Amino acid sequence: MLEQPHINLPQGSIEKQTTTLNLGPTHPATHGVFQNILEMDGERVVNSESTVGYIHRAFEKIAERRPYYQITPLTDRLNYCSAPINNMGWHLTVEKLLGVQTPKRVDYLRVIIMELARITDHLICNGVVGVDTGAFTGFLYLMQYRELAYEIYEEVCGSRLTTNIGRIGGFERNFTPAAFQKIEKFLAGFPKALKEFETLMTRNRIFVERTTGVGPISAERAMNYGFTGPNLRAAGVDYDVRVAHPYSSYEDFEFSIPVGTTGDCYDRFLVRNAEMWQSLSIIRQAMDKLKGLPDDVYHADLPAYYLPQKQDVYTKMEALIYHFKIIMGESDILPGELYNAVEGANGELGFYLISDGGRSPYRLHFRRPCFIYYQAYPELVKGAMLSDAIICLSSLNLIAGELDA
Amino acid sequence: MSLTNDYIKQRLVEKFGEELTSFEEPFGILSFTAPAALNLKVMQFLYDDEELQFRFLTDLTAVHYPHQADAELAVVYHLYNFREKVRLRLKIFVPVAAPKVFTATKLFESANWMERETYDFYGVEFVGHPNLKRILNVDEMTYFPMRKEFPLEDQTRIDKDDEMFGR
Numbered sequence: 188m189l190e191q192p193h194i195n196l197p198q199g200s201i202e203k204q205t206t207t208l209n210l211g212p213t214h215p216a217t218h219g220v221f222q223n224i225l226e227m228d229g230e231r232v233v234n235s236e237s238t239v240g241y242i243h244r245a246f247e248k249i250a251e252r253r254p255y256y257q258i259t260p261l262t263d264r265l266n267y268c269s270a271p272i273n274n275m276g277w278h279l280t281v282e283k284l285l286g287v288q289t290p291k292r293v294d295y296l297r298v299i300i301m302e303l304a305r306i307t308d309h310l311i312c313n314g315v316v317g318v319d320t321g322a323f324t325g326f327l328y329l330m331q332y333r334e335l336a337y338e339i340y341e342e343v344c345g346s347r348l349t350t351n352i353g354r355i356g357g358f359e360r361n362f363t364p365a366a367f368q369k370i371e372k373f374l375a376g377f378p379k380a381l382k383e384f385e386t387l388m389t390r391n392r393i394f395v396e397r398t399t400g401v402g403p404i405s406a407e408r409a410m411n412y413g414f415t416g417p418n419l420r421a422a423g424v425d426y427d428v429r430v431a432h433p434y435s436s437y438e439d440f441e442f443s444i445p446v447g448t449t450g451d452c453y454d455r456f457l458v459r460n461a462e463m464w465q466s467l468s469i470i471r472q473a474m475d476k477l478k479g480l481p482d483d484v485y486h487a488d489l490p491a492y493y494l495p496q497k498q499d500v501y502t503k504m505e506a507l508i509y510h511f512k513i514i515m516g517e518s519d520i521l522p523g524e525l526y527n528a529v530e531g532a533n534g535e536l537g538f539y540l541i542s543d544g545g546r547s548p549y550r551l552h553f554r555r556p557c558f559i560y561y562q563a564y565p566e567l568v569k570g571a572m573l574s575d576a577i578i579c580l581s582s583l584n585l586i587a588g589e590l591d592a
Numbered sequence: 593m594s595l596t597n598d599y600i601k602q603r604l605v606e607k608f609g610e611e612l613t614s615f616e617e618p619f620g621i622l623s624f625t626a627p628a629a630l631n632l633k634v635m636q637f638l639y640d641d642e643e644l645q646f647r648f649l650t651d652l653t654a655v656h657y658p659h660q661a662d663a664e665l666a667v668v669y670h671l672y673n674f675r676e677k678v679r680l681r682l683k684i685f686v687p688v689a690a691p692k693v694f695t696a697t698k699l700f701e702s703a704n705w706m707e708r709e710t711y712d713f714y715g716v717e718f719v720g721h722p723n724l725k726r727i728l729n730v731d732e733m734t735y736f737p738m739r740k741e742f743p744l745e746d747q748t749r750i751d752k753d754d755e756m757f758g759r
Contacts, residue, residue, distance in 0.1 A: 240728035247713075248737060252744045283619065410648055410674070413702025424674065431677045525619040526651070526670055526679065537651055539668070552653040554670075562705045591728055 205233055208573070212241050216577045218315060219587030223564070225576065232576050235565045239558070243591040250551040254516025255281050256355060256492075258551070263349035265555060266589040269308035269532040270350045271300045271340065276529035279434055280538040281355045282487075284523050289487045292480045293357045294436035295473045299370065300343065300352060301435070301529075302466040302473075306377070307336045308532030309417070309459040309466075312584040316456055317388060319581045320397045325384050332377050335369065342366035356493035357486025367474075374471060381463060389460070395453060402567040402579030403451035412566075413559040416534030418583060421458045422450030428530040439476065440469050452582040459584075491518050516546045531556055533584045557589040595676040597622040600644060607637055614683075623681035631667075631684045632694045638671060638680070639699060646671040646680055649696065652706035654714040656688075658740045664688035667716055669696070686716070688739075695721040713738035 208225045211217040220241040226234040246261045253261075262273040275297050282289065310333055314326030337347040343366050344352040344359065353359065388394050404414070409422040419426055425444045429437040445461030447454030486493050490509050499506035512518050522544040528537040534556025543549040560583065567583075568576040600622055601615055612634070614625040626634045638646040651670040658664055663685035671680045684693055695718040696703040707718045708727040715736035718724055726733060735742070 240726075240730075243728040245737070248742075248744060408701075411701045413649060413700070413706075426674055523618060524623070526621060526681065527619075528650075535650070537670075539651060539653060539670070541655060550655045552651070554651040558705065558709075559702050562702065 204228065210576070210580075212238075216319065216580070218581055219585060219590070221585070221587055221590060223576075223580075225568075225573070227573065230572050232568050232571050232573065235568060235576070237561060237564055239561070239590050241591065242587055246592045247551055247553065250548055253547050254518075255520065255547070256513065257516070258548075259353075260349065260351045262553075263351055264588050265553060265592060266308070266531060266533065266536070266557070266586045267348060268311050268586055269304035270348065271304040271352045272308075272529060272531050273536060274350060274352050275301055275435065276527070276531070276536050276538060278353055278355050279529060280525070280527040280540055281492075283527050284521065284525055284540060284542060285355075285489075285492065287356060287487055287489055287492075289357060289435075290484045291436060291439075292477065292482075292484045293486060295476050295480070296358060296362060296485065297353065297435045298437065298440070299470050299473045300340070302469045303336045303339060303370075303373070305532045306463050306466050307333045308584070309463050312533075312582070313384075313388075313456055313459050315581045316398070316452065316578060317394070319578050320394055322388065322391075322394065325387050329380060329384055332373065332380055335373050335376070339366060339369045339373065342369060354486065354493060356489040359494075361483065361485040370470065370474065374467065374474070378464075378467060381460070381467075385460060389457070398453040398456060398578060398582070399451060400449075401452040401571065401575045402582065403449045404563065404567060405450065408563070408566070409450055412563040414534070414563070415556050415560070416531065417458045417462060418450070418455060418534065418560055420444060421447035421454040423448050428528050428535050432528065434527075434529060440472050442469050452578050455582045518546075520544060520546075528554070533557060533586070533589075534560065553592055555589045555592055557583075557585050558592070561585055561590060595643070595673065595678050597678075600678070600680065603641070603644060604634070604637075608634065621679045621681050623683065625683045625685060628684050628686050628693055631669075631682070632696065632699070634682060635669070635671070635696060635699055644673065645675055646673050646678075648672040648674055649700040649702050649706070650679070652696070652703055652710060654710045654716050654738075656714060656739045658688075660685070662687045665691050665714055665716060667693050667710065688715075691716045692719050693717070694719050695724075697721055712736070715739070 206227045208227050210225055211222040212220050222238040224236045225232050250258050259274050259277055262277045263270040265273050310329045314329050317325040340350050341347050342363055344350050404422050406422045406424050409419050423446050425446050427444045442465045445458050447458050494513055495506035495510055500510045520542050522542050524541045526537055526539045528535045537554030539552040540548055541550040567579050597617055604612055611630055612624050612626050616623045638644050650672045653668055655666045665686050665688050667684045669682040686693055693716055707721055710716050711724055712726045712729050713736060
């Protein structure tokens with residue numbers, strides 16, 4: 188940080204020593220609806236204050252009135268760049284409350300979808316860091332693989348961005364052969380594109396000089412600020428919920444946790460890139476593991492919570508009763524209190540759920556990683572240039588939907 | 593040495609004796625209640641102790657129980673130990689008439705916004721917080737919307753008649 192001596196100006200002078208600059212709420216550089224009020228000394232940031240809450244939708248309050256299965260679409264809208272992870276996180280939380288053990292095939296299918304979601308999220312984030320440093324090509328080039336990933340979601344659940352994918356107990360329908368073909372296509376084509384993206388960016392001198400040393404944070408400060416996910420790992424802490432508290436059979440997979448050292452924008456970029464390779468390897472392993480399993484299992488045997496087949500509803504008494512009870516939200520849920528976390532694309536996504544045995548949660552709190560680590564932003568950009576502050580913002584991977592819930 | 597819930601409980605009881613109550617282990621997470629005046633002391637002890645090392649504040653939120661007289665609001669802390677990968681849940685009960693809790697911002701920077709959010713939705717006053725104002729709701733709001741006295745609209749009400757949608 189460059190110390191600049193303050194100039195003493197005569198009383199009544201129109202020259203101010205610092206200027207106030209509003210970055211956002213709606214500005215292309217903020218990648219979402221949130222505001223930063225920056226106090227600038229020339230081109231340097233002296234201080235900043237963040238204002239959030241522009242798209243607050245009271246999900247926690249709404250969740251207190253909804254039956255459990257109707258909360259899944261709310262979780263879509265948290266981190267909408269990787270909605271499937273949020274959905275799965277919610278299903279896993281409810282399954283933990285109910286004490287459900289899902290079949291291995293369901294776990295592996297979930298892992299495939301979650302890792303695809305992680306790739307799409309990191310791909311957007313890293314692409315955007317490129318855009319903010321002046322390289323539009325990478326972003327545009329990788330976008331076709333996000334499109335392919337969205338086609339895979341579409342094949343599995345019918346929607347693309349806010350997916351509402353899966354149900355409590357498994358998936359709403361089996362994966363079609365077309366879905367598997369598209370996953371294979373993704374696995375075949377994406378490594379090449381990612382390799383090219385890395386060739387374009389990683390050792391690019393302009394990019395390296397533009398991002399190294401920008402917005403650094405030490406491991407200790409990062410932990411104190413509640414960082415999780417790639418941002419914490421870039422600071423050198425190898426904390427990953429998938430390894431620390433495995434869920435959905437992550438313990439069956441072999442993968443490593445990439446870590447950085449300085450926690451600056453360049454390290455965050457490298458960690459995300461390395462994680463995409465790990466995710467690809469996990470998807471590959473999951474596809475191989477699926478070959479040895481019966482191909483018609485796609486949900487747990489859970490008649491009281493998982494919707495029966497439609498033809499059974501018309502012909503079988505039990506199926507009709509369960510269908511009615513589930514749709515009306517009258518399934519019995521045990522009272523309980525739990526905290527369950529999954530490794531979201533930008534950190535630990537936690538669900539703190541209290542059930543009093545009623546049709547909807549007594550209290551549901553989302554631990555949103557963005558919301559917690561964004562408060563470090565003033566410290567990260569203090570003394571930086573305005574253009575560095577913008578790169579720092581994009582490399583933190585802030586998603587407005589998750590910030591505000 | 594792996595840190596077990598029993599050992600943590602033993603250390604806490606040694607240090608604070610009868611002050612800590614309601615030890616439970618729902619879904620494997622050690623959960624207990626501390627008096628409002630002791631929240632910082634307990635967290636500081638958990639933070640500083642060489643064996644316990646709960647140095648990460650995972651989550652902070654509140655829950656409203658309107659039927660518990662003089663203990664309507666529960667402030668819930670989730671602490672985490674990175675080394676041993678152990679979670680811990682600490683609860684503080686305060687009356688809704690005077691919901692005063694000491695701030696944890698001196699210990700964890702991350703508590704800053706989480707406490708503001710808790711204040712915003714439940715009105716818990718964090719004594720000593722550097723900037724305790726609303727964060728997600730508008731500043732002009734005069735009530736705390738997540739409290740149970742503000743129910744969402746009842747879906748079965750019949751006094752509303754909408755020509756298009758029948759209700």
